[in-house]
Amino acid sequence: MNVETLAVGTELLLGQIVNTNAAAIAVRLADSGMTHVRQTVVGDNATRMQDAIREAVGRCDALVITGGIGPTQDDITREAVAAVAGVPLFFDEAYARDMRVLWERRGREFPESNLRQAYRPEGAVAIPNPKGSAPGFRIEVDGCWILALPGVPAEMLAMLDDDVMPFLVSMTGDDASIVVSRVIKSWGMSEAAVGELLSDLFEGSENPTVAFLASAGVIKVRLTARASTQEAAHSLIAPLETEVRRRLGDHIFGVDDDTIEGIIHALLLERRWTIATAESATVGMVASRLTSVAGSSATFRGSIGAYASDIKTSLLYVPEDLMRTKGIVSQDTALAMARGVRRRLGADVGVAVTGSAGPEPLEVEAGTMCVAVVTPDGERARTFTMPGDRERVRTYTATAALHQTRLALMGS
């Protein structure tokens, strides 16, 4: 079933609010195996709204409209749908009476403008609103089901879950397919490199589909399968996931909701190790990410932000000589910092970062960042050349340090 969504509201077109309703509906459509083909937003303008509805009716099997069914003059969804359907508005006496009773029971005067909410296109079925006063409605127009819901997210969601989704699923008949997605998360390769490695899997992929998402150095590969049961969808994904894992190997650090911080925390708990950080250029970033995990006090000891180089010596035992001969931004200094913070804070694992975040170079070119990790089992150090501005360099380096930590904990 091809479904579109249409949000109505000038406040969306002015950027005063973000269309989160569209994403909430999208997730449910995907979960129910429906194809979400297009989202549209128009303002509170009768002609533009009718145009948008008419176009959608010509394209899809169901159109979910959010917004425009409240009591004010600029709530025009009822009129627009009626115009496209070519029917008059119908006044629901029973609903109007119920509304009056409800207000009277609350001891408040009934605003007559609320009666606008008792209208709906003739032939439409009301969709009850358990969280508000504006009822929704559904009506079939030229083979397309139009479902109108309020714009208020809490009301919209309740009606979507209680009424609209079950209705749409019942309309799909016995073909109602289940959609299952698996997100495989990798680090250490560019999006282009991942795309290239997997390009033959992607080419012409229809079921499962393969998609890529990049954010802050992490490349996510999303596999999505459709089938009539959960089991069938999973078994469509399984061989593809195995193949993606084989090709990306160690670059994969997790799936779905896994975070690198959570994975490190779990690895540390498993080994009964604690961790501490010594950060120069990224001061505090690695530490704050490690402590974003609830319960991290079981594995995280503390951190030393050694921005001034005398602090590297006084608190982290980095010999001045070493920094002079090898450089403050060097793998040797990073290793000395990691060893130093383990000793100073009594931790099993030490993670250290030293570098030149920019914009001005410090010893070395801006963007040169050294990361070291020392565990009871061994040591590793890497140098990265990070592109971009100061914040990007720092953020990406913190991410890199976390991934180096994971690799060190896994002994690879």
Added chain:
Amino acid sequence: MNVETLAVGTELLLGQIVNTNAAAIAVRLADSGMTHVRQTVVGDNATRMQDAIREAVGRCDALVITGGIGPTQDDITREAVAAVAGVPLFFDEAYARDMRVLWERRGREFPESNLRQAYRPEGAVAIPNPKGSAPGFRIEVDGCWILALPGVPAEMLAMLDDDVMPFLVSMTGDDASIVVSRVIKSWGMSEAAVGELLSDLFEGSENPTVAFLASAGVIKVRLTARASTQEAAHSLIAPLETEVRRRLGDHIFGVDDDTIEGIIHALLLERRWTIATAESATVGMVASRLTSVAGSSATFRGSIGAYASDIKTSLLYVPEDLMRTKGIVSQDTALAMARGVRRRLGADVGVAVTGSAGPEPLEVEAGTMCVAVVTPDGERARTFTMPGDRERVRTYTATAALHQTRLALMGS
């Protein structure tokens, strides 16, 4: 000028990400007096994308497309626009060469798939991407300007502000085409309280307009004026700004691009003071924000993330007795930490945070956070009760600590 936006990305139709780009573009269009008539989202599907572009070209004067210009196979905006324009793709040799050089300089192998980014529809002008590798482009098709930008918000925004908005404004030839915005930033009052204090200024405001934006505890009041010259726009804003300043007083910490971190850095430079942080619940967050400022090595000494309480004693000289009698989460402990980090790291100003970030309570209810600032001129400590989840509590507390630091530095 009627403008539409079109976002491309199956991840949007699956609800995996929210279309925040549309809202960001919407705000700028509104500020510039352009009419934003429709937003559309389609997936990475060639036919549907061409349809959406063709329809928009028939309706509006400019179409801003976000997404689909990266290096992977599912990035199809270039091809779709070329198809609608009826032109072939053109390969930009110079850009391809520059990309290769850039990758080689970073010492990384160049993925050939990146060359996809060197294509654009023949006749299109490239829009430089200062924050990423995918250039955008603009091309006129049947009297409609199509402007293609990346989907990555930071890249999209930079290109929108540097290139697309000035271009669109120049195309309007509008007399009152100069838009000037002034953002006044406040901390320490709720959005509702700010809104109430300024409600009479806001009611029916058309030029200048008044809008409120809240993010992480900072309430921004945006004044926007349109006029035919910069001077005229500024003089529309000036009296309103004076009135807003009078009403919000000390809660205002900056304007426009001012950041609390930059303001603290400037205050420290002025006083020739250095700063250091001691953080428990927020570990590293205050430190990483202070060092986000370029040149912060002139004022920032270092930081100690004292998660384990024995570190508060061993590195920050906080007496065990004090923590036992007053509590680890107490203003007394925060003050002792601030004094301790000044002494340990040889800084003039010490900022400390101790608290219970949750989800489990630690001594006190989750969300109870104590902040202390010690300067050569005096000491201050405050307790905050922060609502929300662990990340929200930590982020808001880091912001609160920075604002307490500013107030302490100003001696108020």
